[in-house]
Amino acid sequence: MNLSHGILPDHLNAIAAVLFALGLALALWRAPWGYLREERNLHVFLGACVALMLMWTVRGMTIPGLGYHYFGATLLTLMFGWQLALLGISVVLVGTVLNHSGDWLSLPVNGLVMGALPIAVSHFLWRFSERRLPNNYFVYVFVCAYFGAAFAFLAAALAASGLLLVGTHPNPEQLFSEFFPLVFLMAFPEAFITGFVISLLAVYRPAWVRTFADERYIKGK
Template identity: 35%
Template sequence: MDFHAEWFAAAPAAAACFILFCCLCAAARPALRVLRVRPQAFGVLLCFFAVFWSLDAGTGSGLHYHLLGVTLGCLMIGAPTVLWLVSLFLLPHMLLNAGAADLAVLPLNALALTLPAAAVSAGLRFAERRFLPPNLFLYIFVNGFFAAALGMLATGAAVLALVSQSPAFADADLRTRSFPVFFLLGWGEAFLTGLFAAVFVAFKPHLLATFDDNRYLRRSNSIWPSENQP
């Protein structure tokens, strides 16, 4: 979803600018490291963002929606680099679609579109590694499919929580009119993320920073623990 400057007061926009600046500073070193080690993944994900975000859909409430690609980005280059990439990508995206006047809310937009999905991705990836056996299909379905679907729902909840505070939507029933859209988008996001994760695992595993050959490709790995016993 693309925010517009007239939706928000100056105070939350300024606070978001400070928070984004601090987050980008903290993420600068790991992002540069990834850019040096995985420049190809950086370019591929940038192309995905261009395609995902061009699939724009609107509703009668005046809001417009698009796919994210953030979960796939977290698998490919990690959350710190994704935050940098989304922030940089939003600049031309907002200029082309809304104009320079809306750049004031770019930090708020970047945080809302990145942090919820990245947090869900990190949480599920930790749970998958901590509580589940090291199985290839679990990596794809948990970290790809389910993380993308839940990440889209979390993003929708965060975005609508912010927009609902705007006087421009004071009379709009966003919970019943807009939030169901994120359920539909979640299916598309989950399918594409899981699909590309599977393709990369099969043909280009070096594009996935979170994929470990030693963990997921050992012949003894199985979903059922009893099958791993000699």
């Protein structure tokens, strides 16, 4: 949910900036920098960021001030872990601003809505799957990727809607009449793209997916 500048009051933008800065600082502190020191892994990470940046240029507008495009937060979380996923989303956000597809003032709140929140949901579902569900390839793909991406999108959609309701959106009724009826429909492409890519990577390039292990999910099954 890409929120435009001016939709939220200044105090909410300030709170979002503080929260996003704290989350980014934690990600920088906990990030597995040794993983990125390998040239292959660095190329995969940067390539994923560039690909996601290109996908973010394809966007739709459901209501004024609230745009939609593929997030990719769940995909980055499963591929690189939550720390690098948040850093990757931040890189993509900066790239969209430099490409004149966003603005600096709305970057923190968009980083929270499209980055930190869906990443947290995706990480929680992955950890839940690891601890509570059978170690199976299809469980990983469907629960962590397909459903993870769908739930992450829905969480971001609800968060964006809540911010608009307490912000300066001129017509809250428009959310219920034009946006909410499309939320579940818009969650489908997020889930499909993420699940499709992860299912292929887990089979053909498992080394590119840090949260996936052949020994755990495939071998002996």
